[in-house]
Amino acid sequence: MKRDDKMHMAVLLHATGFHVASWLHPSVPLERSADIAYWAELARIAEAAKFDVAFLADNGSVAYQSNPNAQRRISLAQHLEPMTLLSGLAPLTERIGLVGSFSTSYVQPYLVARQFASLDHISNGRAGWNVVTSSDPNEASNYGLVEAREHADRYKRAEEYLKIVQGLWLSWDADAFPLDRENSIYLHPEKMHALDYKSEGFSVRGPLNIARSPQGKPVVFQAGSSGPGIELGAATADGIFTAQQSLSDAKEFWRTAKQKAEAFGRRPENLRIFCGIIPFVGRTLQEAQDKFDYIQSLIHPDVGLQILYELTGGFDFSRFPLDGPVPELPPSNATKSRLELLQKLAKGKQLTIRQLYLQAAAGRGHRTIIGTPESIADDLQTWFEGEAADGFAVLPAYFPDGLSDFATQVIPELQRRDLFRTEYSGRTLRETMGLPSV
Structure with missing residues (x-):
């Protein structure tokens, strides 16, 4: 299978960092969490290192408000709205892709199509x-629902939602607007395509009230790694973000996603797989380990148990001894892939509950890598050349230092090995990622 000879890189931007205790780290500028200049500084660090994309996760609620330990998780209570923030970052950056997480569970697809075409x-x-x-x-209760939709229903809705949004993006041919003043011709009506989509769940007439965007279709990413998630990503996405703990599991995921993409009539090399990593970089291994140990020491046990509660969809671990074995976990309506990952991790390493929450709190399913620039580059090279990943989603434990360490130490090592670009290859995100034009 043909594939790029260079890795692709994404970074998850966050006001404080991906680690649950990031806000407690003394180097994190807590007071700047709503400062656009600060977010621009983070994006520019990634852009200077030639990352493909900067992306924002999101949750449309003050999460965990019913949790008595919420005061210990302040970083999860503040989220700038992604589209507003990305639009603010657009004129403050030049080449890096700007990606926002938007849920298909609540708002109407016309709005999302219009927002991303505008961006x-x-x-x-x-x-x-x-x-x-x-x-x-x-989050569901903020949008008029008593509870979140069932897992299968969420993905069924997402598949239909995506079809509508992508159809709306093609509402106009690229040459539909001649803007011909001399002949008083603003547009060619025959180059307009109304969607006229009707189903049990949606009714969307179209067309979108904006000309076709520079990419034709903005780049689509998908973050689910469950069975339905892989199906959706293989059928519709340009990139998949996935959490994989072992090389063998990552290889299997990579092969499965590519094979499914081919079965959907797509060229598998046009689907990029990004494996999530939380890097701790040091000039020596001991320095990197010290950085990891310090931030782990900031995790309160109550917070660790709450993370397990959330990741398992409401299983109460507090009823069991902290230093006892992890009990059998029942099925839930939470993220299926994360639940399976926790079960596999606990059984495979015979972890106690305390050990499991420490691992879960560190990466929340993603792989933690502790080492020097050279050893981390070795690790990423093994995964990339072993067809376990086309690139990596870097989730710095804390900002800005976690991102700066990776951008200024690991990226140059990858560039020295000719595994990562030294300059952007195009102007659009599709060009940067080597994706076909639309």
């Missing part, structure tokens, strides 16, 4: 949509 115009072709479904009951 693609504003950013000159650098927009991307990370398609997510929502399982948080707190």
Whole structure:
């Protein structure tokens, strides 16, 4: 199977960091969490290192408000709205892709199609949509639902939702607007395509009230790794973000996603698989380990148990001894892939509950890598050349230092090995990722 000879890189931007205790780290500028200049600084660090994309996760609620330990998780209570933030970052950056997570569970698809088409115009072709479904009951209650939709229903809705959004993006041919003043011709009506979509769940007439965007279709990402998630990503996405703990599991996921993409009539080399990593970089292994140990020491046991409660869809671990074995976990309506990952991790390493929450809190399913620039580059090279990943989603434990360490130490090592670009290859995100034009 043909594939790129260079890795692709994404970074998850966050005000404090991906680690649950990031806000407690003394180097994190807590007071700047709503400062656009701060977010621009983070995006520019990634852009200077030639990352493909900067992306934003999201949750449309003050998560965990019913949790008595919420005061210990302040970083999860503040989220700037992604489209507003990305639109603000567009004129403050030049080449890096700008990707936002938007759920298919609540708002109407016309709005999402219009927002991302607008962002693609504003950013000159650098927009991307990370398609997510929502399982948080707190978020559901903010949109008029008593509880989150069932897992299968969420993905069924997402598949239809994506079809509508992508159809709306093609509402106009590229040459539909001649803007001919001399002959008083603003548009060619025959180059307009109304969607006229009707189903039990949706009714969307169209067309979109904006010209086709620079990329034709903004780049689509998907973050589910369950069975339905892989199906959706293989059928519709340009990139998949996935959490994989072992090389063998990552290889299997990579093969499965590519094979499914081919079965859907797609070229598998046009689907990029990004494996999530939380890097701790040091000039020596001991320095990197010290960084990891310090932030782990900031995790309160109550917070660790709450993370397990959330990841398992409401299983109460507090009823069991902290230093006892992890009990058998029942099925839930939460993120299926994360639940399976926790079960596999606990059984495979015979972890106690305390050990499991420490691992879960560190990466929340993603792989933690602790080492020097050279050893981390060795690890990523093994995964990339072993067809376990086409690239990596870097989730810095804390900002800005976690991102700066990776961008200024690991990226140059990968470039020295000719595994990562030294310059951007195009202007649009599709060009940067080597994806076909639309």
